[in-house]
Amino acid sequence: MRILAIAPLMLAASLAAQQTGIxxxxxxxxxxxxxxxxxxxxxxxxxxxxxxxxxxYRLGAVPSGRVTLEVGLIGxxxxxxxxxxxxxxxxxxxxxxxxxxxWTSVSFVVSPLVxxxxxxxxxxxxxxxxxxxMSDSDIAKRAVNTIDExxxxxxxxxxxxxxxxxxxxxxxxEGLGSRVLLLVDGVPANQGxxxxxxxxxxxxxxxxxxEVVKGAGSALYGSxxxxxxxxxxxxxxxxxxxxxxxxxxxxxxxxxxxxWSFRDFTGVHGGVGLTSSYGQDDLRGxxxxxxxxxxxxxxxxxxxxxxxxxxxxxxxxxxTRLRVSGSWASDQYQEPLAWCERGRCExxxxxxxxxxxxxxxxxxxxxxxxxxxxxxxxxxxSERVHWQARASWLRTHFTDFxxxxxxxxxVADRFGGELRGEFRPDGSGSVVTVGAETxxxxxxxxxxxxxxxxxxxxxxxxxxxxxxxNGSSAQLTAGARIDFLTIDGGGLTAVVSPRVGVVLLSxxxxxxxxxxxxxxxxxxxxxxPDLFVNGFRVVSNPNLEPEEAWTLEVGHARSIGGxxxxxxxxxxxxxxxxxxxxxxxxxxxxxxxxxxxxxxVVRARLAGLDLAVSANPLTPRLSTTxxxxxxxxxxxxxxxxxxxxxxxxxxxxxxxxxxYTVGDLGVGADFRYSSRFERVELSPPSDPRVAVKVxxxxxxxxxxxxxxxxxxxxxxxxxxxxAPRTLEPVxxxxxxxxxxx
Amino acid sequence: MQAPPAPLARLRLPLAxxxxxxxxxxxxQPVRAPTACPPGFVGICGTVRFRGALPDSTxxxxxxxxxxxxxxxxxxxxxxPLPPQSIPTADSTYFYTLGIPTGRYEWVLAAWVKQGFxxxxxxxxxxxxxxxxxxxxxxxxxxxxxxxTGTDSINIVVDFANMHPISYYFPAVRR
Numbered sequence: 001m002r003i004l005a006i007a008p009l010m011l012a013a014s015l016a017a018q019q020t021g022i023x024x025x026x027x028x029x030x031x032x033x034x035x036x037x038x039x040x041x042x043x044x045x046x047x048x049x050x051x052x053x054x055x056x057y058r059l060g061a062v063p064s065g066r067v068t069l070e071v072g073l074i075g076x077x078x079x080x081x082x083x084x085x086x087x088x089x090x091x092x093x094x095x096x097x098x099x100x101x102x103w104t105s106v107s108f109v110v111s112p113l114v115x116x117x118x119x120x121x122x123x124x125x126x127x128x129x130x131x132x133x134m135s136d137s138d139i140a141k142r143a144v145n146t147i148d149e150x151x152x153x154x155x156x157x158x159x160x161x162x163x164x165x166x167x168x169x170x171x172x173x174e175g176l177g178s179r180v181l182l183l184v185d186g187v188p189a190n191q192g193x194x195x196x197x198x199x200x201x202x203x204x205x206x207x208x209x210x211e212v213v214k215g216a217g218s219a220l221y222g223s224x225x226x227x228x229x230x231x232x233x234x235x236x237x238x239x240x241x242x243x244x245x246x247x248x249x250x251x252x253x254x255x256x257x258x259x260w261s262f263r264d265f266t267g268v269h270g271g272v273g274l275t276s277s278y279g280q281d282d283l284r285g286x287x288x289x290x291x292x293x294x295x296x297x298x299x300x301x302x303x304x305x306x307x308x309x310x311x312x313x314x315x316x317x318x319x320t321r322l323r324v325s326g327s328w329a330s331d332q333y334q335e336p337l338a339w340c341e342r343g344r345c346e347x348x349x350x351x352x353x354x355x356x357x358x359x360x361x362x363x364x365x366x367x368x369x370x371x372x373x374x375x376x377x378x379x380x381x382s383e384r385v386h387w388q389a390r391a392s393w394l395r396t397h398f399t400d401f402x403x404x405x406x407x408x409x410x411v412a413d414r415f416g417g418e419l420r421g422e423f424r425p426d427g428s429g430s431v432v433t434v435g436a437e438t439x440x441x442x443x444x445x446x447x448x449x450x451x452x453x454x455x456x457x458x459x460x461x462x463x464x465x466x467x468x469x470n471g472s473s474a475q476l477t478a479g480a481r482i483d484f485l486t487i488d489g490g491g492l493t494a495v496v497s498p499r500v501g502v503v504l505l506s507x508x509x510x511x512x513x514x515x516x517x518x519x520x521x522x523x524x525x526x527x528x529p530d531l532f533v534n535g536f537r538v539v540s541n542p543n544l545e546p547e548e549a550w551t552l553e554v555g556h557a558r559s560i561g562g563x564x565x566x567x568x569x570x571x572x573x574x575x576x577x578x579x580x581x582x583x584x585x586x587x588x589x590x591x592x593x594x595x596x597x598x599x600x601v602v603r604a605r606l607a608g609l610d611l612a613v614s615a616n617p618l619t620p621r622l623s624t625t626x627x628x629x630x631x632x633x634x635x636x637x638x639x640x641x642x643x644x645x646x647x648x649x650x651x652x653x654x655x656x657x658x659x660y661t662v663g664d665l666g667v668g669a670d671f672r673y674s675s676r677f678e679r680v681e682l683s684p685p686s687d688p689r690v691a692v693k694v695x696x697x698x699x700x701x702x703x704x705x706x707x708x709x710x711x712x713x714x715x716x717x718x719x720x721x722x723a724p725r726t727l728e729p730v731x732x733x734x735x736x737x738x739x740x741x
Numbered sequence: 742m743q744a745p746p747a748p749l750a751r752l753r754l755p756l757a758x759x760x761x762x763x764x765x766x767x768x769x770q771p772v773r774a775p776t777a778c779p780p781g782f783v784g785i786c787g788t789v790r791f792r793g794a795l796p797d798s799t800x801x802x803x804x805x806x807x808x809x810x811x812x813x814x815x816x817x818x819x820x821x822p823l824p825p826q827s828i829p830t831a832d833s834t835y836f837y838t839l840g841i842p843t844g845r846y847e848w849v850l851a852a853w854v855k856q857g858f859x860x861x862x863x864x865x866x867x868x869x870x871x872x873x874x875x876x877x878x879x880x881x882x883x884x885x886x887x888x889x890t891g892t893d894s895i896n897i898v899v900d901f902a903n904m905h906p907i908s909y910y911f912p913a914v915r916r
Binding site: 257259260341342343344347349350351352354532533536537583585594596688690693718719720721727 | 769828831
């Protein structure tokens with residue numbers, strides 16, 4: 001009843017504010033330090049605001065439409081940014097200012113703030129490793145259901161049947177042991193048992209942007225940041241009452257060849273998501289509920305997904321903020337584990353049937369529940385000190401129902417905690433970040449050896465110091481982290497991961513160089529497997545050790561002619577003790593047995609070029625992007641095996657994107673080329689290997705609070721597979737409607 | 742003096758990209774089931790003919806090859822490929838392709854595996870179901886050579902009514 005009573009008041013307030021909006025955000029220096037008394041003003045109207053000690057500004061009652069903001073502070077170069085203010089809405093824009101000698105009227109390009117590369121906000125131009133960004137508009141225009149479908153388009157990133165690779169880091173090991181760390185708002189979210197990633201953990205509409213940090217990141221993030229870090233950053237809860245409705249629906253193409261037809265209807269998919277939020281200056285909250293279902297594009301591929309997510313923020317004082325967030329997702333899906341080869345289904349005389357599954361897997365389905373809960377308390381007692389404490393809990397629970405054999409299950413809880421401080425000892429821009437982090441994984445599973453526990457305890461520190469000389473400025477970064485790992489309360493292992501880097505800003509652009517160490521602790525699933533594969537036992541290896549790598553990178557970024565930006569990096573990774581499944585014979589006291597066991601056996605080298613270009617050629621309405629990764633991935637000689645290509649890595653990976661916007665309308669396309677894998681593992685001889693050439697087309701219309709987007713993914717219906725006997729998605733048409741209140 | 746570019750000239754690049762994109766659509770295609778070793782294949786190929794009724798307790802039938810005929814029970818696990826390749830048993834014949842390295846193989850056989858098989862209970866759950874036979878003396882295994890290509894006509898008859906346990910070849914040692 002109380003809600004009904006206040007609803008008219010909220011509506012009246014909303015109507016009064018319909019012609020104006022609110023602009024708010026933060027202003028920091030390029031090292032992430034909040035700037036006090038920075039001026040933020042609208043050039044076309046008399047609206048001026050100042051930042052408080054936390055660097056936060058707020059402009060109320062800004063006229064709706066496109067306005068130009070000027071952000072400045074004496075001693076820093078000003079920024080001019082054109083933004084769109086929607087009537088009755090609030091919009092957040094964060095800025096970083098570059099140190100400069102005078103206040104001039106010269107406009108500088110807005111450099112995005114990133115928070116992942118150094119565990120604190122900093123300007124993208126000051127970041128030591130290579131970083132790829134994906135904004136909410138990048139995500140929205142692709143009209144995807146899960147975030148991995150959008151991140152897959154970032155330069156140097158490739159998903160192999162759901163397993164993320166950054167510069168070829170992970171390859172494909174059936175979702176085990178990801179060499180990429182997933183963060184949700186900075187909170188580690190890799191599974192506690194398999195070390196893999198649930199990309200549908202968060203509703204895609206709750207994600208504001210994605211930061212992909214490439215290369216070894218263990219100096220700050222420890223295990224799993226072996227090949228890089230992906231940070232999903234959720235939307236800030238805006239001021240006032242807001243709601244967002246998302247409806248999506250579409251259809252899958254049928255097989256292009258009659259020999260492969262498998263059903264007499266067209267498969268469809270659809271979903272709905274609703275987010276509502278309410279925010280005041282000191283208290284804010286948001287909740288999302290939704291779900292989607294899909295017939296899938298092949299036999300036994302039906303999926304239902306339900307989701308609930310929430311976020312709350314309490315600004316206890318100008319310097320203290322508490323944020324609590326969580327999400328819960330439940331999936332029930334059929335398992336199309338492997339496509340059918342000749343003789344293993346109604347093969348119609350074909351060597352393989354990519355849309356049909358092996359009859360041995362008929363009836364297999366899975367229930368998968370997963371969720372997380374995290375709380376972060378952050379405090380900025382002075383301009384020179386910021387600290388935050390974090391506690392988190394991630395739970396995954398799966399049950400594989402297998403009519404022809406026993407059911408498998410696994411429950412994993414991963415508890416985490418972190419205390420981190422940022423200190424700016426003087427006014428020169430130096431920053432020191434120190435912290436301590438702990439993680440505890442508990443698993444119970446009939447295929448991972450019962451109940452096990454893994455503990456990770458770490459301390460880290462990193463310092464950044466600016467160096468200026470001859471009109472150019474440089475920044476030196478150095479740090480290290482030490483991780484202690486325990487298994488079932490014993491077996492202590494220590495790993496030290498240092499990193500050093502330098503960034504040089506000059507008239508010729510930005511040069512950066514770094515060297516660092518990455519490592520990945522074996523997942524409990526790799527250490528304690530207890531299952532049979534084709535009658536052969538997969539046995540545990542309690543002595544499995546962390547795999548390690550040294551990464552060296554040199555990069556350069558520069559603008560060309562004011563309409564293009566190029567970022568190129570040469571990288572070199574030497575990896576050792578990589579964990580791979582090994583089929584072997586072992587001698588016991590009684591006889592010899594053939595077993596499969598995960599071992600530290602492989603040394604590898606991954607080197608190459610990572611290139612990202614963005615440009616507005618011909619006209620500002622046309623924006624284009626190019627990503628190219630040249631990858632030299634070799635498994636070095638070990639034992640009796642000679643040097644050979646690393647499995648499941650393409651030599652060439654190209655992503656081309658283009659978008660053309662006219663008024664409310666926009667059209668665009670993405671093209672992805674991945675060269676044929678030179679080597680694969682556990683693939684039958686009949687498994688074809690083809691290069692990947694996928695074209696996505698899209699069109700969108702947006703006016704005011706409503707938008708409608710059409711996506712034709714894999715428009716050419718190019719059929720291909722990455723993982724053995726696993727068909728990748730066929731042409732899929734999706735229509736997405738979003739209404740924001 | 743050059744003539745101004747025709748309006749169509751501005752479309753050359755997008756057209757070229759579109760044509761290139763459309764022309765390269767040669768992903769997975771239907772492939773008829775093979776009747777001979779495919780080009781570029783290294784290993785052996787042939788037809789497996791099944792006789793007798795498939796036992797209800799069947800887990801799988803594997804095809805494996807031994808570089809030397811096993812002399813002890815422990816040698817039973819020195820086969821290729823690892824992991825072994827199972828073959829379907831739904832039809833009365835099956836044309837197989839078995840990828841194995843270049844070399845000489847003294848025993849190419851089909852192994853029947855009972856449900857519940859582990860290497861520890863192999864005596865009761867693992868049986869020889871048929872092998873490639875010497876053409877001159879069909880009671881003996883035939884020797885197969887692979888020379889960097891596919892070796893055809895390595896045919897095997899699998900008789901589910903006449904399978905041999907490990908003890909047939911290696912009687913248990915009295916302790």
